[in-house]
Amino acid sequence: MLDQFFAGGRAYCMGSFNRADCWYLYTVSPGRPRYLPNAARHNLPHSWVGKVHREPDQTLEVLMMDLDPEKMKWFWKDICPTAAEATKNSGIDRLIPDMVIDDYQFDPCGYSMNGLMRTVPGGYMTIHITPESEFSYVSFETNVPQKSYKDLIARVVATFGPKQFVMTFFTSLKNGKKIDIEDGDYSVPQYIDYDVVDVQTCRLQAYDLTYALYNRFPS
Numbered sequence: 446m447l448d449q450f451f452a453g454g455r456a457y458c459m460g461s462f463n464r465a466d467c468w469y470l471y472t473v474s475p476g477r478p479r480y481l482p483n484a485a486r487h488n489l490p491h492s493w494v495g496k497v498h499r500e501p502d503q504t505l506e507v508l509m510m511d512l513d514p515e516k517m518k519w520f521w522k523d524i525c526p527t528a529a530e531a532t533k534n535s536g537i538d539r540l541i542p543d544m545v546i547d548d549y550q551f552d553p554c555g556y557s558m559n560g561l562m563r564t565v566p567g568g569y570m571t572i573h574i575t576p577e578s579e580f581s582y583v584s585f586e587t588n589v590p591q592k593s594y595k596d597l598i599a600r601v602v603a604t605f606g607p608k609q610f611v612m613t614f615f616t617s618l619k620n621g622k623k624i625d626i627e628d629g630d631y632s633v634p635q636y637i638d639y640d641v642v643d644v645q646t647c648r649l650q651a652y653d654l655t656y657a658l659y660n661r662f663p664s
């Protein structure tokens with residue numbers, strides 16, 4: 446389906462097929478500037494011709510399922526009439542400090558926010574919350590570099606209280622100071638309340654990807 450819209454897209458699946466714990470990824474990498482006529486190409490900086498220009502970067506996603514209803518209550522309008530209250534009462538404003546936040550509370554429930562970092566150009570955080578207990582789901586994503594990804598993930602998980610979550614971490618291969626997600630001898634962060642059920646690492650065209658599935662222990 447997506448192939449109809451994107452040339453050169455690639456689909457991947459991480460996680461376990463037979464447990465229905467799969468996470469699907471579709472990537473599109475900007476290719477050579479083939480669409481430019483030769484004359485226009487000659488106006489490009491020499492180093493760009495036939496190459497892709499990229500800044501080093503890393504992206505963390507935490508995708509959480511089956512959340513703590515007590516922590517989800519802030520995302521119902523009858524309890525929190527405004528998005529600003531939901532952001533503050535839930536602790537979202539303390540996950541990554543120094544963000545300019547644009548937040549929205551849906552009616553009767555649901556919440557979305559986008560935050561831009563004041564001090565890191567291009568640094569963002571985005572959170573989308575479906576609080577209905579039958580199918581509760583929260584997605585968290587940021588590209589803001591962290592000293593400790595383990596600590597950030599712990600804050601995110603403590604804020605929303607999932608029974609299960611998926612962590613994905615992309616890091617660009619040309620990153621001189623390559624940031625990793627390792628925790629001592631382990632390839633992904635370890636938490637006392639969660640079992641790591643699956644871990645996979647994958648080298649994509651321009652990124653290394655680490656995927657892990659965590660289940661709360663005891664369930």
Ligand SMILES: C[S@@+](CC[C@H](N)C(=O)[O-])C[C@H]1O[C@@H](n2cnc3c(N)ncnc32)[C@H](O)[C@@H]1O
Nearest residue numbers: 551552553554555556557573574575576577584
């Ligand atoms: C936060 S929105 C965003 C969903 C989005 N697809 C995501 O996860 O990135 C989903 C939540 O908002 C609620 N909601 C209320 N009105 C909505 C609307 N008009 N459109 C989408 N979601 C709405 C849904 O019931 C659900 O709890």
